[in-house]
C-alpha cells in the first residue's frame with residue numbers, strides 16, 4: 413500500500429511561478445495546493461491537510477510573513493519556507509526569526525527547491541533516538557533551556573550562532589542539533605576557522621579545480637561541498653579575516669560557491685551553525701566582524717551557560733566523569749576535602765576544565781582515594797574563594813572583579829609554567845587560543 417503523498421501549499425500571486433513550482437512538485441510525486449494571497453492561504457491551511465508551505469514574501473493582501481505567523485499562532489506544526497526577492501537579506505532573516513524553516517531566493521533554482529522540499533518533509537519524521545550517553549549532561553534549569561532550544565533548532569534550517577565561554581559545550585550542542593535534524597544522515601563538517609592559514613582559506617572552504625595553482629594535481633572539495641546536504645559548523649567564527657567574511661557572506665546568500673580555478677559556480681545546500689567564545693556584537697561595533705554576516709549567522713542564537721551556573725549538577729557531572737575516566741579499573745573515591753574543593757571551584761575553563769581536572773586526578777589517585785591535592789585546581793578558582801577576592805565595596809563592577817580574578821589566575825599559571833603559554837593554558841584548562849585571547853583582552857601581553 414502506498415503511503416498518502418505529502419501535500420505542499422504554494423502561496424504566490426504570479427501565475428507563471430505558481431505553475432513552475434506546481435509542476436516541479438508534482439514531478440516529485442507530491443500533492444499540491446495553491447493560493448494567490450494571504451487570506452486564501454490561511455483558509456486552505458484551516459481546512460486542508462498540508463505538510464509544507466512555500467510562500468512568496470510579497471503578496472497582494474499582505475506579506476508571506478503573515479502566513480508564517482498564522483502557522484505559528486495556530487500551532488499547526490507545518491514547516492514553511494519563504495521565497496524572497498533577490499538580495500533581500502532582511503526579509504529572509506525576519507522570516508526565519510518568525511519561525512520559517514528556510515528560504516529560497518529568486519531567481520529560483522529548481523535544484524535548491526527540490527533539496528529544500530526533501531529536507532522539509534523529512535523534518536516531520538521523528539528524530540533518530542540518540543544512542544549512548546547524551547552529549548550534554550545536566551538537569552539544571554539553564555541546561556534544560558538549552559535542550560528545549562536544541563529541539564526547536566533541530567526542526568528548522570535557520571542558521572544558528574552558539575555563544576558561550578570556552579569549554580561550555582558549544583561544539584557538542586552543534587552536533588546535537590545536527591543529529592536531531594532531518595540532515596542527521598548527511599555529513600557534519602566542523603571547521604576551526606582560527607586554525608586555517610589565511611592564504612589557504614578560500615581553497616579550504618570552496619575547494620579547487622585541478623591546475624588552479626601549483627600543486628593542485630586533482631580536483632578537491634572544500635568544506636561547503638563536503639557538508640553538502642548536511643551541516644557546516646564554523647567554530648571560532650570570529651577569527652575569520654574580513655576578506656574571507658565577504659566571501660562567506662556571498663556563499664551563504666547565494667547558496668552557491670565557486671571553486672578556485674572553476675568557471676562556474678555550484679549550488680550547495682548546507683545548514684550553518686557557528687560558534688565563538690568572543691563577543692561578536694562587540695567585534696561588529698569595532699568593525700572587526702561584518703554586521704551583515706553577523707545577521708546571516710545569528711538568525712537564531714543559542715547561549716551555552718558556564719559551568720558555574722550549573723552548580724546543582726556538579727555532583728552528577730563529577731560522578732559521571734569519574735566513572736568514565738576509571739573505566740576498566742577500580743573507580744577511586746573523592747575524599748570530603750576534594751569534593752568540597754570541586755564544588756567551590758570557579759571553572760574558568762568550564763566543562764573541559766572539569767574533565768581535565770578529573771582525568772588527571774584519577775591518574776594521580778593512590779589507594780583508591782582522590783585527595784584535594786590530586787585535583788591541582790587552577791589558581792583562579794582558589795582566588796575566587798579567598799575573602800580578599802570578593803567584589804570590593806566602592807563601585808567595582810562585576811566585570812572589573814571578574815577581570816581581576818582572571819588576571820590573577822593567568823599570572824599564577826604563567827609563573828607556574830615559567831612563562832610557557834601552552835603549559836599555562838593546560839594548567840588553566842583552556843585552549844591555547846583561548847589563553848591568547850584572554851591575554852589580549854586583559855592587556856597582559
Ligand SMILES: Nc1ncnc2c1ncn2[C@@H]1O[C@H](COP(=O)(O)OP(=O)(O)OP(=O)(O)O)[C@@H](O)[C@H]1O
Pocket residue numbers: 547548549550576577578579580581582583584585647688689763764767843846
Ligand atoms: N553539558 C555537558 N555535558 C557533558 N559534556 C560536556 C558538556 N559541556 C561540555 N562537555 C564536554 O566538554 C568538552 C568541551 O566541549 P566543547 O568542545 O563542545 O566546548 P566548546 O564550547 O566548543 O569549547 P571551545 O570554546 O574551546 O571550542 C567536551 O569534551 C564535551 O564533551
